[in-house]
Amino acid sequence: MFRNLRLLKSNYQINKKSKLKTNTIYLIKSRNFSHITSKHKSFNQNYNINNEYFTKNVRNSSILAAISEKSHLIFTKLSESYPVHIAQDFLINFHDTTGLPWWATIIGSTCLLRACVTLPLGAYQQSIVAKLENITDEMRNIEHELKAETALAIKKFNWTKKEAFVVYRRSLKKQWNKLIIRDNCHPFKTTILMWIQIPTWICLSAAIRNLVYMLPNLDVQAQIIFAELQVGGFLWIPNLTIPDNSYIFPFALGLINLLIIEIQLASKLKEQKKIQKYLTNFFRVLTVALVPVACTVPSCLCLYWVTSSTCGLIQNLILLSPKIRYLCRIPATKNNVSHPYQLVWNKLKQRLTFS
Structure with a gap:
């Protein structure tokens, strides 16, 4: 057992x-x-990650290719457009008529257009801005009168606050329109300089670019102009078809544009609103961002940009003068000062000392 x-x-x-x-x-x-299964899973995960990375790269490359193709089409259409053709013919005819070298042609034609087109439009814009300032001050008195009349109407006709507010806003708008018609100073007219200056700047820039790259037609005239541009420079830029390797013009462009912004800001007595501050900062950033772009473009194009900005700076300084404003029939406002240049200089010095 x-x-x-x-x-x-x-x-x-x-x-x-x-x-x-x-x-x-x-x-x-x-x-x-x-x-083994974990290895298989990791292999599958790596494969999926690589596959996704590959597809993303393919998508990004296709997107970049599409963007470059669209930008190429935009530049092609711009170079072949009728306004650019007119600007290009203007430069060529100015060069042939005056017999000046190409650097002087670019400077002379830019100053001529600025003096004949931009300066009168700038004076007209300043006149509209001054009229709007005056009728704004006039509207304050009208606004007080309308408020008093609305308060009486509420008691007399037993209006509600909503009804009274609607009638008040309608009457206020009607009085504003009457003042605008009386002084012929619609607010949209303050943008007339922008609608002329920006397209002109774009068309002339595209026209100079066409001269450098022999566009839109590669004919004998285009080749002759290209050869003239290669020897039509001055001082440190004898060849106008290549970028300015000294970076004098690009940095001068940035400094001049910043100076224009600061002078416009210093010439005003009123404090800027929030939107105006944002716009000022935006233009400052845009000005700084334009400097590296100017370092890569042909020096003849950078020369045009610097000349145009210099003319804009001179224009702003001229229109600050009380005598010039009187000759251009720009109405006086309560914000006008007798010594505007002294005011601008003091504000710029104050800004520089604080910075």
Whole structure:
């Protein structure tokens, strides 16, 4: 009996050991298999990541290709447009008529256009701005009168506040329109300089670019003009078809444009509103961003930009003079000062000392 029990016990132990062995083998196999599956999963994940990265690169490259193609089409259409053709013919005829070298042609034609077009429009714009300032002051008195009349009407006709406000706003707008018609100073006219100056700047820039790259037609005249531009420079830029390697013109462009912004800001007595501050900062950033662009364009194009900005600076300074404003029939306002240049100089010095 004890012998059978021992045999049973030994068999049980053997079976237990065999089970343990099989379990350990199963665990080892399962671990190996899980390791393989984890490797397979990581491989799949890496494959998916690489595949996504590849597809993203393909999409980005296709987007960049589409953008470059569209920009090329825009520049092509711009160079072949009729206004650019007129500007290009104007430059060529000015050069042929005067017999000046190309650097003097660019400077002379820019100053001529600024004097004949931009300066009169600038004076007209200043006149509209002055008239709007005066009727704004006049509207304050009218506004007080309308408020008093509206308060009486509320008591007399038993109007609600909403009805009274609607009538008040309608009457105020009617009086404002009457003053605008009387002085012929619609606010949209204050943007007339922008609508003329910016397209002119773009067309002349595109026309000079056409002369450098012999566009839109590669004919004998275009090749002759290109050869003249190569030898039509001066001082440190004898070749007008290559960028200014001294970076004198690009940095001069940035400084002149910043000076224009600061002079316009210093010549006003009123404090700027929030939107005006944002616009001023935007133009400052745009001016700084234009400097590296000017470092890469042909020097003849950069010469035009510097000349145009210099003329704009002189124009702003001229229109600050009380005598010039009187000759141009710009109405006087309560914000006018007798010594505007002294005011601008003091404000600029104050700004520089604080910075």
